[in-house]
Amino acid sequence: MAKRNAANTTAGSRDRAQPHQHSLVWLQGLLCGALVALATPTALLLGVLLGPAMLALILDRQQGRPRARSIALCSLAASIDPLRALWMTGHSIATATALLGNMRTIGLAWSAAAAGWLLAEVAPIAVRVVLEALSASRAARLRAERARLTEEWGLGSAPNDQ
Amino acid sequence: MANPAASQSNGTVVAGQYVIDGSRPLPPVGGSAAFAVTDQLTGRNDLMAVRVQRQFPPRPRPLQLLPSASIDGLLAPVAYGSSPVPGAAEEACYMICLAPPGPSLLGRPRPWPEPELLECVLRPVAHVLEHLQLRGLTHRGIRLDNVFQSRPGQPVVLGTAWAAPPAMAQPALFEPPYSAMCLPAGRGDGSIADDVYSLGVLLLCLSLGHGAMPQLDDAAILHRKLEQGTYAALAGDERLPPIVGDLVRGMLAEDPEHRPTPTLLLDPASARGRRLAARPPRRAQRSIPIAGREIWDARSLAHAMAVESEQALHALRAGTVVAWLRRGLGDALLAAHLEELVRHRTLDALPDDSNGDATLVMRAIALIDPLAPLCWRGVALWPDGIGTALAAAQDSDPETIARLEAVIAYEEAGNWAAVRAERCDFAVLRVEARQQHAWLQNRGQSAGVTCLAYLLNPLMPCASPLMGGHWVARLADLPPALEDAAGKVDRKQAAPVDPHVAAFVSARLERRLDNELTSLAGSEGSGVACLAQLRLLSQLQSRFHSKPLPALAAWLAAQAGPVLATWHNRERRAAVAARLQVLVDEGYLAPMVVALDDPVARSADAREAEWAVAELGRIEAELGQISSGASGRAAMARRLGQEIAAGFGLTALATVLAVAALG
Numbered sequence: 046m047a048k049r050n051a052a053n054t055t056a057g058s059r060d061r062a063q064p065h066q067h068s069l070v071w072l073q074g075l076l077c078g079a080l081v082a083l084a085t086p087t088a089l090l091l092g093v094l095l096g097p098a099m100l101a102l103i104l105d106r107q108q109g110r111p112r113a114r115s116i117a118l119c120s121l122a123a124s125i126d127p128l129r130a131l132w133m134t135g136h137s138i139a140t141a142t143a144l145l146g147n148m149r150t151i152g153l154a155w156s157a158a159a160a161g162w163l164l165a166e167v168a169p170i171a172v173r174v175v176l177e178a179l180s181a182s183r184a185a186r187l188r189a190e191r192a193r194l195t196e197e198w199g200l201g202s203a204p205n206d207q
Numbered sequence: 208m209a210n211p212a213a214s215q216s217n218g219t220v221v222a223g224q225y226v227i228d229g230s231r232p233l234p235p236v237g238g239s240a241a242f243a244v245t246d247q248l249t250g251r252n253d254l255m256a257v258r259v260q261r262q263f264p265p266r267p268r269p270l271q272l273l274p275s276a277s278i279d280g281l282l283a284p285v286a287y288g289s290s291p292v293p294g295a296a297e298e299a300c301y302m303i304c305l306a307p308p309g310p311s312l313l314g315r316p317r318p319w320p321e322p323e324l325l326e327c328v329l330r331p332v333a334h335v336l337e338h339l340q341l342r343g344l345t346h347r348g349i350r351l352d353n354v355f356q357s358r359p360g361q362p363v364v365l366g367t368a369w370a371a372p373p374a375m376a377q378p379a380l381f382e383p384p385y386s387a388m389c390l391p392a393g394r395g396d397g398s399i400a401d402d403v404y405s406l407g408v409l410l411l412c413l414s415l416g417h418g419a420m421p422q423l424d425d426a427a428i429l430h431r432k433l434e435q436g437t438y439a440a441l442a443g444d445e446r447l448p449p450i451v452g453d454l455v456r457g458m459l460a461e462d463p464e465h466r467p468t469p470t471l472l473l474d475p476a477s478a479r480g481r482r483l484a485a486r487p488p489r490r491a492q493r494s495i496p497i498a499g500r501e502i503w504d505a506r507s508l509a510h511a512m513a514v515e516s517e518q519a520l521h522a523l524r525a526g527t528v529v530a531w532l533r534r535g536l537g538d539a540l541l542a543a544h545l546e547e548l549v550r551h552r553t554l555d556a557l558p559d560d561s562n563g564d565a566t567l568v569m570r571a572i573a574l575i576d577p578l579a580p581l582c583w584r585g586v587a588l589w590p591d592g593i594g595t596a597l598a599a600a601q602d603s604d605p606e607t608i609a610r611l612e613a614v615i616a617y618e619e620a621g622n623w624a625a626v627r628a629e630r631c632d633f634a635v636l637r638v639e640a641r642q643q644h645a646w647l648q649n650r651g652q653s654a655g656v657t658c659l660a661y662l663l664n665p666l667m668p669c670a671s672p673l674m675g676g677h678w679v680a681r682l683a684d685l686p687p688a689l690e691d692a693a694g695k696v697d698r699k700q701a702a703p704v705d706p707h708v709a710a711f712v713s714a715r716l717e718r719r720l721d722n723e724l725t726s727l728a729g730s731e732g733s734g735v736a737c738l739a740q741l742r743l744l745s746q747l748q749s750r751f752h753s754k755p756l757p758a759l760a761a762w763l764a765a766q767a768g769p770v771l772a773t774w775h776n777r778e779r780r781a782a783v784a785a786r787l788q789v790l791v792d793e794g795y796l797a798p799m800v801v802a803l804d805d806p807v808a809r810s811a812d813a814r815e816a817e818w819a820v821a822e823l824g825r826i827e828a829e830l831g832q833i834s835s836g837a838s839g840r841a842a843m844a845r846r847l848g849q850e851i852a853a854g855f856g857l858t859a860l861a862t863v864l865a866v867a868a869l870g
Contacts, residue, residue, distance in 0.1 A: 111849035118856025122863045129867050161856050168855075169848025176840045184833045191826045198775050198819040 086141035090131055093145050094124040097158035112165040119161030123154040219293055222286040224248050225303045227256045229293025233306070236367055237348065237376030242293075244303055254285060255306040257370040258299050261678075262599050263392060264667035265302055269344055269369045278338045280331040281346075282307065282355075282367045287666075289678035297676025300668065302370040308357035311366070312409075315356070318416030321448035323360070325475050328413060329454070331362035332406050336469035340399040347374035347397060349405035350381040351412060372595035373397060379425035380418065380441075381405045384432040384461070385578050386589070387425065388510060390607070393588030393596030400463035403472070404437075407458025414447050414455075433506045436461060436488060453479045461506075462578060491535040497522060505536060509576035516568045516584050523549050523571055532575075544574055562617055569619060573626040581623045586610045590620040590636055593643070594663025601660055602670060612656050615643045657707060661714030671707035682715050683751040686744065686759065693758035698765035704740035712743060734769035738804055741767070745796035755794025763799065764791045770803050775816035779808070 081088045092099075098120040101113035127150045134140045144150050194200060218226045224246055231243035236257045244254040259265050265287065273283040286303040319328070332349065339346055348368025353376075355364045368376075374394040379387035383404045386394045412418050419441040420428050431440040437459040447455060454475060460466050471478045494501035495508065498515035502508045508528070512519035522528045529549070533542035552567040565584050572582045580587045586607060588596050593611060600607040614620065621640035624633040646662055647655045661667055669679040669688075673696065677688035689703050704712075741763050748756060764787050771787075774780040786802045 109849075111853065115849070115852040115856045118853065118860050122856065122859040125860070125863045125867050157859075161852070164855055165849060165852040167848075168851040169845040172847045172851065173841055173844030176844050177837075180833050180836070180840060184830055187826045187830050187833075191823060191830070194819050194823050194826070197777055198816055199777055200820065200823055 084136070086131055086136050086138050087128065089138065090127060090141045090144060091124060093151065094127060094154040095120050097155055101158075101162070112162060115165035116158045116161040119157040119164070120154055123157030127154070218245075219290040220247070221256065221288040221290045221301050221303055225254065225256070225286055227290060227293065227301060234311075237353065237371055239370055242301075243306070253306050253308075254303055256301040256303050257367055258301055259370050261668055261670065262601065262603070263371040263375060264595065264598050264664040265300075265370050266368075266373060266396075267665050268396075270302070270666070272342050272344060273369070276338070276342065278335055280362055281335045281338075281365045284367070284369045289668075289680065289684070292676075295676070298678040300678050300680065302367070304367045304369070307355035307366060308361075308364055309355050311352045312354045312356060312363065312413065313351040315359075315413075316416060319413040321414070321451050324410055324413055324448075324451055327356070327361065328354075328363050328410060329406070329472060329475060332365060332409075333469045333472035335365050336399055336402050336406070337473065339402070340469055345373065345396050345399055346402045347394070347405075348376065349402055349409055350377060351409065351418065354409060372592065372599065374401070375595075375599075377405070379428045379432075380412075380420065381408045383463070384429055384437065384506075384510075385580055387429050387432075388513065389580050389587045389589060389592065390596045390599070392599035393586075393592035395589035395592030395595075397589065397591075398463055399469060400466045403458050403466045403469065404463075406472075407455045407466075408437075408441065410451055410458070411441055411447065411455045414451050415445055429510070430500075430507065433510055434488065434504060450475055450479055457481065489536060489538075491531065492537075493531075493535045495522075495527065495531040495535060505532070505538070505541070506576050506578075509572045509579050509582075512568060512572050512575070513579065513582035513587050514585060516565065516582070519568045519571070520564050523567065524553075528571070541575065545571055548574060562613060565613070566617065566619065566622060569623060570626050573623055577627040577630050581614070581620060583614050583619055584610050586614075590623070590639065593620070594660065597656060597660040598664045598667050601657065608656055612647070615640070615647050615656075615659065618644050658710035658713050661711050665715075669707055669711040671705050671711070673701070673703065673705060673708065679711070682712065682747060685712070686748050686752040686756055689744070689762075690756045690759045693756075693762040696762070698762045702736075702740060702766060703759065703762055704743060709743075712747070734773045737763075737766050737768075737770045738800070741770075741796060741800055741803065745800050748796050756796065757792060757794035760791040760794050760796060760799060763796065764788065767799075767803060774809075775812050775819075779812055 077088075095117070098113065098117040101116045102110060105111070105113040127144050131140055131144060218228045218230075220226050221244075226245045226247050228243045228245065233241040233243060233255050235241060236255075239260060240258045242256045242258075243252070244256045245252045246254060270284050270287050273281075274285055276283065282305045284302055284304045287300070289298050289300045291297070292299045332354075336346065346365055346368050348366060353366035353368065355366060356362075357364075368374075372392045372394070373396050374382060374386060375391045377386075377394075382394070383401055386397060386401060389395075408419070420431065423431070428440075434440070438456050441459070442452075442455070446452075454467075454472070457465070457467050457478065458472075467478045467481060471481065488504040488506055490503050494503050496502070497508065497511040497518055500507075500511055502511055508531075512522075512528075519528075523545075526546075526549075529542045529546045532538050532545060548567065548570055552563065555563070569581065569583050572579055580589050588611075593614065597608065597611055600611065618637075618640040620643075621633075621637040624631050624636035624640075643659060643663075646659050657670075661669075666680055668674070669685065673692040674688050675692055675695065677684065677691065679685050679688045685708070689708075693703070744759065744763065767787060771780055771784055774783055783802055787799060790799045790802060
């Protein structure tokens with residue numbers, strides 16, 4: 046009975062989440078369409094420079110899409126300069142194509158995307174190393190305290206749980 | 208009266224005054240060694256010392272009342288105390304009394320003429336017995352080898368009878384049959400009529416010029432006395448002088464109430480005129496076989512039943528005793544009473560109730576012969592002799608001890624008195640039996656009988672093996688004896704307060720130490736017991752012995768392991784142990800108690816121990832949490848890492864936007 050209730054609750058939240066997601070997708074599609082229709086050079090430039098980020102958004106199925114978020118932010122940071130150049134030089138398809146023809150521009154944007162991915166992968170490991178070190182240090186202090194109490198009060202031998 | 212004794216170069220001193228000369232032994236008194244004594248204050252040397260045997264305590268009331276009394280014709284006690292044995296490394300207790308003025312009457316085997324018997328024996332001894340009776344005492348040692356005469360024609364002098372239980376050294380010849388059949392140490396103080404009986408036998412022997420029935424042993428003499436009556440058994444066909452014969456006949460009456468009093472004996476003519484018709488025992492038409500003997504009279508039947516209680520029980524249950532009493536002896540009333548007794552027992556009987564069977568036999572004996580003593584499973588004794596009987600059997604006869612314990616536990620003295628209430632003070636005996644039973648119950652199972660033996664024998668020394676050669680009859684003597692023992696025992700194994708010492712202290716001290724003794728009884732080897740014995744001995748030291756006892760202190764410190772173990776904190780425990788060692792060197796036990804059982808420190812120790820246990824629990828829980836929290840930490844690391852990555856990206860974006868805006 047409890048299991049059935051839990052299943053019903055989960056299904057209900059999914060039903061409530063799906064319309065919200067659908068409208069978000071529609072909104073995103075609308076914005077993208079508007080961007081393509083009204084600012085085609087910008088859309089072209091961003092489409093190429095943020096290609097890895099969009100790919101990551103599709104591939105990252107983890108909740109909150111942490112990798113895609115990191116890649117997107119880094120790619121976006123690397124795309125600001127070409128975008129500014131596009132907008133300062135007339136905002137044309139030719140300029141966008143010229144900018145995209147420059148391998149340095151694409152390389153920098155995609156390298157930033159790679160750096161974002163790498164950061165998203167390495168940062169948890171580094172944090173874990175730090176946390177484990179802190180835990181080991183705390184456990185060592187506790188064991189020393191336990192040994193002292195055991196010795197001082199004769200409370201039985203300390204377990205060997207090193 | 209017990210006083211400290213000292214040793215001098217020429218002998219040992221008792222009561223600080225009487226020098227015992229070990230090189231001048233005198234003839235033994237009642238089996239105890241005797242020595243010549245000199246009073247070093249007055250120079251008097253007509254004294255002797257009788258050595259007291261450990262298991263046979265001396266008689267306290269004569270030792271208390273007689274030294275201050277001046278009774279001619281009696282070797283009265285003068286002093287009493289322990290002293291080192293000359294030439295040996297042990298102590299003994301000596302009773303100092305007047306020395307005999309001459310040889311005993313045993314050395315004068317000629318028949319005495321009647322006037323000499325009356326003037327030199329009867330009157331002087333009756334005079335002594337009268338004095339003793341006035342003081343509520345008895346002699347219980349009148350026999351040929353314990354009556355002395357300085358020279359022919361002089362009044363005789365009664366010997367000493369105070370250094371051992373009453374009548375213990377008396378042969379069956381000189382004792383009434385109902386005393387002779389008892390345990391030697393269980394004959395009790397008896398009454399002055401028992402002394403009159405012994406005097407009667409003495410007169411008879413002196414008149415005859417030889418001991419009566421010299422060819423018979425004690426058992427045979429007893430049988431003959433019961434079967435024929437004492438006078439007939441002893442005098443037989445011998446002719447006695449008329450006055451002495453009449454007097455002796457009355458003095459040897461089986462019933463103590465029929466014997467003349469000492470006052471009456473001072474006037475032999477009057478005593479002779481007061482003749483009671485002493486009927487010989489009624490003889491049955493046919494005999495009854497019990498204990499391998501053919502019984503012809505009721506008194507012999509009672510005695511045989513006392514000796515062979517199992518056979519007596521069978522005979523009672525089978526009805527042969529009742530049938531013999533009714534048809535053989537012709538005593539229908541006694542037979543009816545006995546039948547009623549057996550019938551009640553049969554109705555009330557429980558399976559395997561052997562004590563009930565023994566009670567039946569005891570009651571039957573008291574019914575058949577009301578003059579008989581308390582007979583219980585082959586043991587006979589008078590109720591006032593139960594203390595001395597316990598003392599005598601304490602370490603040598605466990606079977607007798609078990610029987611005596613049952614007598615006390617089932618208050619058989621009261622039951623016995625109820626059957627023959629007209630011949631004893633039933634109320635007093637009942638109260639005493641209940642008191643003894645209560646003592647037996649209160650003092651714990653292991654030391655109950657031992658404690659009772661000390662309670663009933665106030666002069667009995669402590670029989671603990673720890674005492675070595677010391678004579679410890681007072682609590683003041685106990686601490687030095689234990690101090691001496693401390694150097695000879697394994698201090699880890701042997702406890703200074705063993706069951707004997709505990710029972711001795713319990714019996715000699717008032718109730719203030721009962722808590723410690725109770726703690727000792729139920730917890731041998733534990734911290735509670737160690738602390739209890741330390742408290743006990745510290746109180747003894749503070750009250751009776753002001754000098755230090757370093758060896759005993761070291762012994763108690765060696766035993767203090769369980770008490771130290773009750774301290775939780777190791778540092779505090781080590782500090783207490785160190786403090787204990789310092790106190791051991793000082794030799795005073797009370798500070799050791801304070802060090803081991805300081806209530807404030809103990810309370811703090813207990814409180815902190817509780818905190819330590821709680822703290823340890825908290826640490827264990829946290830360690831468990833750490834060891835089982837790896838997955839949690841991994842999840843947190845992942846989440847934090849991703850947030851850091853996002854934050855880094857956001858920072859980069861913001862920086863680039865700011866640069867673009869500025870530039």
